[in-house]
Amino acid sequence: MTTPTEVTRPHGRVRIDSYLDGGGERSLADDVLDGLTRPFKELPPKHFYDARGAELFDRICELPEYYPTRTERAILRERADEIAAETGAAELVELGSGTAAKTRVLLDALESAGTLRRYIPLDVTESMVRMSAETLVREYPDLAVHGVVGDFERHLNEVPEPLGPRIVAFLGGTIGNFPPGSRRRFLRQIARLLGPEDFLLMGTDLVKDPGVLEAAYDDAQGVTAEFNRNVLHVLNRELDADFDPEGFEHVALFDERHEWIEMRLRARRAQTATVRALDMTVDFDAGEELRTEISAKFTLERATGDLAAAGLELVHWLTDADEMFALSLSRLRG
Numbered sequence: 001m002t003t004p005t006e007v008t009r010p011h012g013r014v015r016i017d018s019y020l021d022g023g024g025e026r027s028l029a030d031d032v033l034d035g036l037t038r039p040f041k042e043l044p045p046k047h048f049y050d051a052r053g054a055e056l057f058d059r060i061c062e063l064p065e066y067y068p069t070r071t072e073r074a075i076l077r078e079r080a081d082e083i084a085a086e087t088g089a090a091e092l093v094e095l096g097s098g099t100a101a102k103t104r105v106l107l108d109a110l111e112s113a114g115t116l117r118r119y120i121p122l123d124v125t126e127s128m129v130r131m132s133a134e135t136l137v138r139e140y141p142d143l144a145v146h147g148v149v150g151d152f153e154r155h156l157n158e159v160p161e162p163l164g165p166r167i168v169a170f171l172g173g174t175i176g177n178f179p180p181g182s183r184r185r186f187l188r189q190i191a192r193l194l195g196p197e198d199f200l201l202m203g204t205d206l207v208k209d210p211g212v213l214e215a216a217y218d219d220a221q222g223v224t225a226e227f228n229r230n231v232l233h234v235l236n237r238e239l240d241a242d243f244d245p246e247g248f249e250h251v252a253l254f255d256e257r258h259e260w261i262e263m264r265l266r267a268r269r270a271q272t273a274t275v276r277a278l279d280m281t282v283d284f285d286a287g288e289e290l291r292t293e294i295s296a297k298f299t300l301e302r303a304t305g306d307l308a309a310a311g312l313e314l315v316h317w318l319t320d321a322d323e324m325f326a327l328s329l330s331r332l333r334g
């Protein structure tokens, strides 16, 4: 455990621990040094989510083409009472919690079951953790919220000790944003947050028609394109760089062999950007691509295999009638 750089207690029932001060920018600098000097340029997706990126992502969730959010919410509505009964959870830990919009469905069910005591959102976007914490304590008069502002790849150890049986929720298909090897390693780290009475509730987008998948990551209004280009705005601001976001085209394609979506930014023309904070220049050929995200799609077999590799066993596989999206409830293998 490290000491949070900042602890705030805006109300009696809210506590926010922040671990990002400075460290966040250092990791951006490292990721840029590493990722933009590779033979195939690449940046990790966590840098999309500054305040503007988080807002754009919220708009993505409402788009007609982006079915995962509404499908996952529908499955949760259908099955939340069952999940509450099965887990008897006193607390909900949520990784990559964002606005915690769908989380309310779970909190409602746990509150009705009479077991709920605490919610622990963990996200890199500080404004989101603060806002959701303040809103939720108002909506749930008996709930304590302990927010953690941090990087789930670095700060899982900062999740507070459990008050009782817990659900660790990892929604939105965010697990798909890890490449397969890192995905299993990350699941092993999550498993360390679980005791014998605890459960992992994980959302996974499912393999389906490539046209449907590609549209979900390349909407007609161009919101996803803007979200993708936002990472360049983040670099310009945080690292005093001069990327021309409009000089890059948004690309989303389904890789059928790996069964994942890849998002890229393709240089519309040859160009050079300067990253002043790192004293570095980055050259792009015309048509050269920078990979900004993968979003792996799952089958029951893939999800079960990944969970098993982390010492977890599937308890329920919850899916919609069209099998667009699935939630898995799993626990440590007995």
Ligand code: SAH
Residues within 6 Å of the ligand: 045, 046, 049, 057, 061, 069, 095, 096, 097, 098, 099, 100, 102, 122, 123, 124, 125, 128, 150, 151, 152, 153, 171, 172, 173, 174
């Ligand atoms: N759970 C929400 C949001 C999913 S989007 C939903 O299902 O709609 C992914 C979320 O994970 C964003 O809120 C983003 O800020 C957060 N995130 C991405 N990378 C992260 C990281 N490395 N550490 C912590 N949070 C991260």
Ligand code: TRP
Residues within 6 Å of the ligand: 045, 048, 060, 068, 172, 173, 174, 175, 176, 177, 205, 216, 217, 224, 227, 228, 263, 293, 294, 295
């Ligand atoms: N976890 C989400 C997913 O993979 C993140 C996401 C959705 C996303 N749409 C996006 C990330 C567009 C970048 C761009 O589905």
